[in-house]
Amino acid sequence: MFRRHMMTLAVSAVALAVTTGFAAAQDTLKIGASAPKTGPLAGGAAVTHWPNVKLWIQDVNNRGGLKVGNKQMKLELVEYDDKTSGEEAVKNIQRLATVDKVDFIVTPYSTGLNVATAPLIARYGYPHITTSAATDNVAEFAKRWPNSFWLLGTSKQLAEGVADALVKLRNSGAIGKRVALVNVADAFGLELLNAGKPALQKAGFDIVYEASYPLGTQDVAPIISAAKAANPDAFVAFSYPPDTFALTEQAQIQKFDVGAFYVGVGTAFPGYAGRFKDNANGVMGVGGINPDSKAIQEYRKKHKEVTGADPDSWASAVTYAGLQILEQAIERAGTTDKAAVIAEIKKKPFTTVVGEISLADNINHNVWSVGQWQNGSFNGVASKGVDGAKAPVKKEAWK
Amino acid sequence: METLVTGILLGGTYALIALGLTLQYGVARIMNLATGETLVAACFIAFWLFASYQVSPLWGLFIIAPIAFVINWAIYTYLLRPLVDRARNAGMLEVDSILATFGLLFLFQGLMLRSFGGAYTSYTFLAERFEIFGGFYGLNRVVAFVAACLIAVALYLFLYKTRYGTAVRAVAVNPNSANLVGIDVASAAALAFALGGALTACGGTLLSTYYTFNASMGVVFTMKALIIVIMGGVGDVRGAVLAALILGIAETAVARLIDPGLTLAATYALFTLVLLFRPQGIFGRQQT
C-alpha cells in the first residue's frame, strides 16, 4: 500500500519535473550579464548599466516576453560581478557561454572591459552591442570582430563636440579665445585630449594652460589655482566622476569664474545636479539628451518608477537603446540563432528611445557629444548627426 | 604662498591619518594595516549621521570617536593580544600583526561593501570660500585643519603632561624596561591601540567633509599613514605631525610646480631618502 503511494508520488514528481522543465526550456530565453558591482567602476555601472538591464527585462516580461517565431519567450537573467577586472570579466563570459549556456549576452560596461571581453564574445559568436565604450578604434574593432556593434561614438566625436560648443559660445560673444585644458591621465582622458586639443586650436582657440593628473587624484586645488592664474575664458576638463566633482567644487570655492565650464564624465549623472544645485546650471559635460523627445520623457519616467533612481543623461538611454536593438533584432529574425540575429542588426534601422539607429557598418554615427545643465535638465547642446540641440548658455559666476 | 597654505592644509589632513597609527605601532607594536579601513568606516558613519539625521560631522566626532575607541580596544584585547603573547620576538609579532590586520582590512572592506555598496559617496559640508592671505580655500578644509590641530595638542598634553601619558610613552621606548619600573604594559598597549583607533576615526570624520570616498579606498590612506609614521619616527607624535606637514607641502608643490602626475613618485622619493639616510625617522632613536 505504502509502496504504491510512493510509486504514484514518484511518478507524478517526475512527470511534474519533466513538464515544468520542458515548459521552462520552451518559454525562457537566458540572458547573461557581467559588469562591475564592486571595484572602481561599480559606481558608474550602478547608475548607467544595471538599472537599464533590470528595466529592460521587466519591460519585456511584462508584455509577455519576446515573440520568437511563434513562441513567446520570457527573459531570465544570469548576472555576475566582474569586479572591474578584465581577467574576472573574461572568466565570467567563459562561464556564461560554456557553463550557463546563455542565449545572449548583454554588453559589459566601460571601454576597457568591453575590449577585454570582445575577442571571447566574438569567438562564441554572440552579438555584442556595446553602449558604454567610447573609443576611436571602433572601425578597427568592427572589422576585427564583425559581431560587435558600437553605439556610444568615438572620443574624437565627443572632443570635437566640445570645440563646437565653445565656438557657438564665442560667436554669441559669451567667451573669448583663451582655454585652460586639463585631463585625467587614463585611456579615455588621453583620447579626448588628443582629439580635443587640435580641434580647439583649429577653431582658433589659444590653450593658455595645460595639465594632466593621475586617476584618483583627490587634491585638485593646485590644478584649479594654476588654471585660474592663467586667466582663461573657458575651462575644459576631460575628467572622470570623482575628479569631475572635485574640480567643480574647487572651482566654486576658489571662485574660478569663466564663461564656459566643461567637465567630462559624471556631469550627466543626476547626482551632479543634486550636489551642486544652482551652481550646476551652465556646466557642460559629456553626453546630453533631447528633453523634448517624447520617447526620452517616457523612458526617464519609467526608469524612475521601476528602479527608483533617475537615469544619467548620457549612456543610460543609449544602454537601454542597445537592449531594445537586441530585442527587436531577435524578434525580426524569428529565431534565437546568434548568427541570424547579428545579420538582422545590420540590415535595417531600429527605433529606440534615442531615436533611429542604423548599424549597417556596425557603428552608430549619430551621438550627442556635449550637454549642458539648463534649469535642471542636461540638454544636448552639440552633437554629430542628432537633431534637437539647444543653444549653449554662458556660465554665470559661482555662488 | 598659495601652494604653501594648500600644502599645510593637506598636511593637516595627513597628520590626522598618521597620529592614530603612530600610537598603535609605536606603543602597542602593532603594524595596523587596517587603519585605512577604520578611517573609511568613520567617513561612512559620518556621512550616514549627516545625511539621515543632519548631525554635523563636528558633533559626529563625539559619537564616532568613543565607538572607535571601544571597537579598537576590543580588537586589541581579543584578536591581537594572543599574537603578542605568542610572539617570541619583535620580528615575529610584526609579521603576525601585519597578517592579522591585513585580514581585518579585507574583512572590514567586505563589510563596508555589503553595507554601503561600491559607489563613490560624498556630501557637502561647509564647502564655502574662506580667505587666507588673499587666496581662497575650502572652509571645510580649514575647519578640519583647526580641529586636527586641537586634537594633536590634546594628545600632546596627554602624552607629555600626564602620568598615564608618560607611562604610554615609556612603553613606546622600551616595553621591557617599562615593565621593570612597574608599568602595566599590557593595559598601556591596549589603551594606546584604542586611542590610536579613535584618532584615526576622528581623522576619517573630518576628512569626509571634503573627500569623495568609497569602500575600497582604505589602502591608499594606510600607505600614506605608514610612510608618514616611519618618516616621523615611530611612536613620536611630534614627528608624525612634522612629517605629515612636510609630505603635504611636498606633494602640493610637486603637483603645482612640476606635474600633478608625479605626486606619488615624490612621496616615495622622500620615503626612500629617509630609509636610506635616516631610517629611524626624524625624531626616532637609532635602533640597536
Add this chain to the structure above:
Amino acid sequence: MTRLSSDEIRIALIGAAVVAAAATLPLFDQGYYLSLALNIVLYAALCTAWTLFSGPTHYISLATAAFFGLGTYAVALGLDYLPYPLLVIIGAAVAAILAGLVGAATLRISGVYFVIFTLGLAELVRQIVSWLQTKLSTRMGLYVFTDFTEQHIYWMLLALTVVVFVTGWLINRSRLGFAMQIIGNDETVARHVGIDTAKLKIILFMISGAFIGMAGAILAPRYAYVEPPSAFNPMISFLVVIMALLGGTRRLWGPLVGVIPFTIVMDIVSVRFPNDTSIVIGLSFLLIVYLLPDGVTGRLEQLRARMKHKRVEAEPAALKEPA
C-alpha cells in the same frame, strides 16, 4: 654536483607525471575549466616564485603586482617591434632590475620597512607608467593582439612553473640555498660567519622578481587590452601572499597546496556570493595567522613529527615489557 638521492628522484618522477597529466587538460576542455586551470597554474608559478624569496627570508613581499605589471607592459609596448620570446626575457629583466633597486634600498634594514615599501610599490609603478604613457604616447591602453589561444598560454605557464620549481630546487642544493638557511635561522650568526646577507637577499629577490615578470609577460596576450590599473592590480600581490602562506612556505611545493583549493574556493565564492569575496579573503588571512602560521604543510609536518615522537616514546616501553 652531488648525486640525486632516491627520494629526490621519486619526487621528480611524480612531478613529471603530474605535469604531463596537467598538460593534457586542453584536449578535454577548452572553455570554463581551462580558464580555471590556467588561473591555478598562473598562481602556482607566482606563489612558488614568491616563496623562492619570502620563504627563506620571512620577508613578506607585496611587490608581486609591480613585477607582474612590468612584464605585461614589456610585451604590450614592444609587440609591434620585437619578437615575443625576446619580450618575455625583457619583461623578466626589467622586473629583476626593479627588484634589485628595491632590495638595495630596503633589505639592509628591518623587514617591516620592506613590507611597507612593497605595499605601495605597485601603485608607484602604475603612476609612473601612466605618466610616461601620457607624456610619450597618445594613448593609455595598449592592445595586444596575437595568435596565442588559451591553450598556448596555459602550456607556457605550465612550463614556467616547472622552471621555477627546478630553479628553486637547484638553489636549495647550492651554496646560495645553504647560506639562506643559515640566514633564516639566525641572521646575526650568518653575518658573523662572513655571509653578505644583504647581497644574497637582493639576488634572491631579483630571481623571484624575474620569474614573476615572466608570468606577467606570458599573460599579456590573454588580456588583449592592457591598462595600468588592471596590469598593476594590487590584488595580485595580496592573493599570492595568502595562497603561499596558506600552503606553507617551508617547502618549495608548499604554496601549491594553498593555490589549488584557494583558487577553487574563490571561484565558487565569486559566483555564489559576488559581494563577499573580500570577506572570504579577510577570513583566510585570519585563519592563517591564528590556526596555520606555517601553512597547511607546516601543520601537517608538525602532526607527522608528533606522531613519530609518540612512536619513538612507545618503543622503549615496548622494549621494557617482556623483561
